Amino acid sequence: MVSGIRVAIIGAGIGGLTAAAALRRRGVEAEVFEQAPQLGEVGAGVALASNGWSLLERLGLIEGLEAIGSSLGNGYYQLREDGSFISMLRPPGATGRMRVFGVHRADLIDVLRTAVPESAIRTGHRLTGLAQDGDGVDLTFEHGATYRADAVIGADGIHSVVRSELGFVDAPVPSGTAAYRALVPVDSEDMWEWGTSKLWIGPGRHFLVYPVRADRLINIVAVVPALGGERDSWSAPGDPRELANAFAGWDPVIHDLIDRIEHTFLWGLFDRAPLPGWTEGRVALLGDSAHAMLPHLGQGANQTIEDGFALAAALEGVDSAGVGAALQVYEALRRERATTVQRVSRESGNLFDMEEQARFEDRDERIRRIAPFYAWLNQHDADSLVAPDPAPTHG
Numbered sequence: 292m293v294s295g296i297r298v299a300i301i302g303a304g305i306g307g308l309t310a311a312a313a314l315r316r317r318g319v320e321a322e323v324f325e326q327a328p329q330l331g332e333v334g335a336g337v338a339l340a341s342n343g344w345s346l347l348e349r350l351g352l353i354e355g356l357e358a359i360g361s362s363l364g365n366g367y368y369q370l371r372e373d374g375s376f377i378s379m380l381r382p383p384g385a386t387g388r389m390r391v392f393g394v395h396r397a398d399l400i401d402v403l404r405t406a407v408p409e410s411a412i413r414t415g416h417r418l419t420g421l422a423q424d425g426d427g428v429d430l431t432f433e434h435g436a437t438y439r440a441d442a443v444i445g446a447d448g449i450h451s452v453v454r455s456e457l458g459f460v461d462a463p464v465p466s467g468t469a470a471y472r473a474l475v476p477v478d479s480e481d482m483w484e485w486g487t488s489k490l491w492i493g494p495g496r497h498f499l500v501y502p503v504r505a506d507r508l509i510n511i512v513a514v515v516p517a518l519g520g521e522r523d524s525w526s527a528p529g530d531p532r533e534l535a536n537a538f539a540g541w542d543p544v545i546h547d548l549i550d551r552i553e554h555t556f557l558w559g560l561f562d563r564a565p566l567p568g569w570t571e572g573r574v575a576l577l578g579d580s581a582h583a584m585l586p587h588l589g590q591g592a593n594q595t596i597e598d599g600f601a602l603a604a605a606l607e608g609v610d611s612a613g614v615g616a617a618l619q620v621y622e623a624l625r626r627e628r629a630t631t632v633q634r635v636s637r638e639s640g641n642l643f644d645m646e647e648q649a650r651f652e653d654r655d656e657r658i659r660r661i662a663p664f665y666a667w668l669n670q671h672d673a674d675s676l677v678a679p680d681p682a683p684t685h686g
Contacts, residue, residue: 296320296611299430299440301418302447303330305337305399305592306578309599310444312350312406313674317607322440323407324432326417326447330404335472335556336503336510337399338363338488339392341669343593346600347403349674355402360392361502365486367391369658371651372493374542378659393488393503393510395474399592418452421574426611428573441611442618443574444602446595449563451580457571463561466585466637468496468644471513471534473555475548477502483509490643491542492658497643498538498545511548512586513538514644517559529557560585562637565630570618577602582626584633587640590668594629597673601625604676620676628671628679635664635682 298314300307303325314321339347344356369377404412417433421443430438445453454461477483488501499512515537531552538545563583569576578595605621606614639661645654663683671679 296441296606296609296614297322297439298442298444298606299324299428299438300444300446301430301453302445302451302578302580303327303400303404303412303414304446304448304578305396305403306580306595306599307444307446308400308403308407308412309347309596310446310577310602311411311599312403313346313599313603314606315407315411316350317603319603319606321411322438323412324416324418324430324438325412325414326433328415330400330412330414331397335395335474336501336512337394337396337592338501338589339394339399340589340593340665341390342671342673343596344390344392346596346674349600350406352402352406355405356392356394356399359398359402359505360394361504361506362486363391363393363488363501365484366488368487368489370489370491370542371655372491372538372541374491374544377492377655378662380662380665391488393501395503395508395510396592398504418447421453421456423573441573442606442614444577445574445580446577448579449583451576453574454566454576454580457574457576459566459568459576461563461566461583463563465517466560466562466640467517468514468560468640469517470558470560470586471511471515471529471537471555472558473511473513473531473534473552474503475509475511475551477507477509478551491545492643492654493541494648495644495646496537498541500545500548509548511552511555514560514587514640516644527557527559529555531555560640563633565626565633569622569626570615573614573618575602575618575621582629582633584629584636585640586636587643588632588636588668590632590636593668594632597671598625598629600674604674624673624676624678628682631682632668 298321300323311321367380420431491498577598601624609617
């Protein structure tokens with residue numbers, strides 16, 4: 292059913308582009324406003340699980356994802372710091388709906404933008420204010436441009452202007468950890484066990500590795516105790532020598548990779564309490580602006596993609612008078628599930644970074660018991676008005 296409303300989406304990242312494509316697929320006019328002068332994405336790897344990529348497949352993007360991604364169907368191994376086995380969360384031979392892709396964020400943005408007409412993406416538009424009345428929302432941008440929409444979606448990330456305009460408080464709380472991120476070019480066939488992702492877990496820190504960019508790069512995320520002063524930014528430089536020191540004595544596979552790192556970034560990991568709401572009248576939040584989460588489940592991008600599709604389902608066929616109610620439906624579909632993932636991401640990080648070696652056997656058993664939670668993540672179809680099942684207990 293074609294809708295007569297106009298939706299303005301603030302932010303042309305993964306969430307904004309996904310939402311725009313999903314809305315237009317359902318006949319809703321959607322335009323994206325991005326503050327940067329051109330589209331792009333900083334950062335490194337993203338693990339696209341089936342609850343994310345299977346939705347993008349409905350936009351006709353699966354061939355593009357296969358071209359840019361690294362298939363991780365040969366297992367997700369969780370290991371102790373010396374390389375000894377803890378569990379295999381995703382067994383070898385995962386195919387069909389159980390596939391996982393390792394992708395670079397910039398590559399994912401390039402694929403997503405093919406699903407949105409160029410004319411519907413306005414770069415160089417930094418939002419400075421919004422005002423809503425009974426009939427719509429007026430947007431004002433830094434260079435003086437204005438726009439009126441029936442609905443506004445804040446997909447503008449952890450430093451969301453839309454969230455601030457709504458008065459929602461989202462104070463970042465230091466998690467006590469920081470993450471080194473690096474991309475290592477592949478220069479030999481035996482450099483990695485292709486098709487796998489591996490997570491080494493040791494006292495107070497952990498080290499995640501998987502390939503991206505069709506096996507041309509190795510993505511590394513190494514979480515360590517924070518020293519204080521780290522920025523909530525993916526672009527702050529790190530020191531590869533300090534990274535090597537942080538994992539001294541760990542599995543030689545790790546050090547073979549660290550020795551190849553020329554540049555790394557040190558990302559302060561900040562947690563955020565769930566917001567009291569995602570919507571106000573004709574304005575709603577989506578993705579990191581609504582539920583920024585720690586990276587320990589690899590679900591940030593996947594939950595954002597789910598947001599975009601649930602939003603589109605809620606707004607399909609709605610007239611201007613029904614926008615507010617439709618956005619409340621969207622929040623009802625998404626808030627509990629995303630908040631649960633946000634919480635379990637926090638708990639998983641605490642588990643992975645446990646210091647007390649006397650409790651490591653219990654830690655490893657708790658890691659093995661998380662498999663049903665991952666199954667719950669992958670079983671939900673967010674491209675509908677069907678509420679998610681409650682999350683299984685774990686831990």
